């Protein structure tokens with residue numbers, strides 16, 4: 192069956208997959224292994240928060256057989272371009288994984304959601320944001336960084352395998368076999384990550400932006416807070432003063448920057464303190480595109496956490 196499918200695979204039968212960001216491209220590359228090569232819309236390392244479409248992006252969207260995105264909470268720039276596209280050729284992962292709030296259209300996400308979404312510690316941060324941010328609340332309706340969690344990564348792969356099998360039934364057996372291989376590889380990486388991260392799970396830390404929630408929850412890490420909710424905006428002065436006070440009390444082991452953003456604010460806030468510095472890359476910038484890229488990304492992320500927290 193698999194062989195027959197591969198040999199019959201002609202150019203027109205194949206579905207050209209286009210993902211928004213590289214971590215999704217890595218998952219898609221595993222599922223389409225031996226069938227096709229998924230493309231990616233955003234250049235590696237480009238943050239999807241507040242991205243603006245280019246004319247070449249529009250051409251890529253029009254020629255794709257399947258567009259894979261997280262949803263309007265992460266890639267707001269795609270809401271309009273995808274509105275007129277046949278739903279069979281679009282995979283909205285937040286919807287498919289049941290992460291987007293049921294029935295909540297992106298347009299009506301407003302300040303009411305915030306009240307029941309955050310605990311006491313978040314209040315000041317919100318005050319800062321609400322003063323000057325207006326509509327730019329990209330992180331609040333749900334956490335869109337779904338690719339950082341191994342369980343979510345597996346669910347994304349399952350959705351991809353199903354959809355591709357529908358669009359390209361000739362290769363259904365291949366997509367299924369690729370999914371099984373992917374599941375085994377992620378399970379293996381996960382097992383090693385549990386062993387790696389368990390000894391440092393109690394060490395407190397700050398991240399630059401709140402982009403690792405699914406990973407942190409899965410490995411039960413001790414996230415104390417973040418510098419900013421929206422990485423395209425500078426953190427508020429009051430919020431930074433609070434972080435500084437926490438750091439001075441010695442409550443955090445490490446502060447993590449990201450390669451996408453200038454760490455001047457982190458330099459300033461850790462100045463004169465004995466605190467470790469690390470870098471987390473939520474966009475898999477340095478990971479080679481291959482069928483093994485996604486478990487390699489998870490492993491890399493876990494090692495970045497572990498080396499700073501140990």
Ligand SMILES: [Zn+2]
Nearest residue numbers: 240400401402
């Ligand atoms: Zn983010």
